[in-house]
Amino acid sequence: MGRLIYLKNVVTLELDPEKCVGCGVCLEVCPHPVFRIDNGLAAIENRDACMECGACALNCPTEALSVSSGVGCAAAVINSALGRESSSCCCVIESEPKQGILSTADFQELKLPESS
DSSP states (O other), X not given: OOOOOOSTTOOOOEEOTTTOOOOOXXXXXXXXXXXXXXXXXXXXXXXXXXXXXXXXXXXXXXXXXXXXXXXXXXXXXXXXXXXOSOOSSSOOOOSSOOTTOOOHHHHHHOOOOXXX
């Protein structure tokens, strides 16, 4: 299987090499080939393979990694699916949704049934 790429250049993943101690936890918890160890320290090898799950940042003992979980590809895919013009990682709220497309107001009116 080839490399997984979600969307190019939208990932919020950042690595502070000054804080990294090279423990390799990021390689262990990341579900994709995003990281590598280079000269005893973690390095980002394939930023676009990051799905922004946040496992690396949550498990890094020195807080060398930061990521806004779910901001990049998830928002862009949702915007695209909703027929919005922008496929970037920023949320774009249209004033008038396209016919047949749910708006955020539609979701606010939806209520899940209470479980018994």
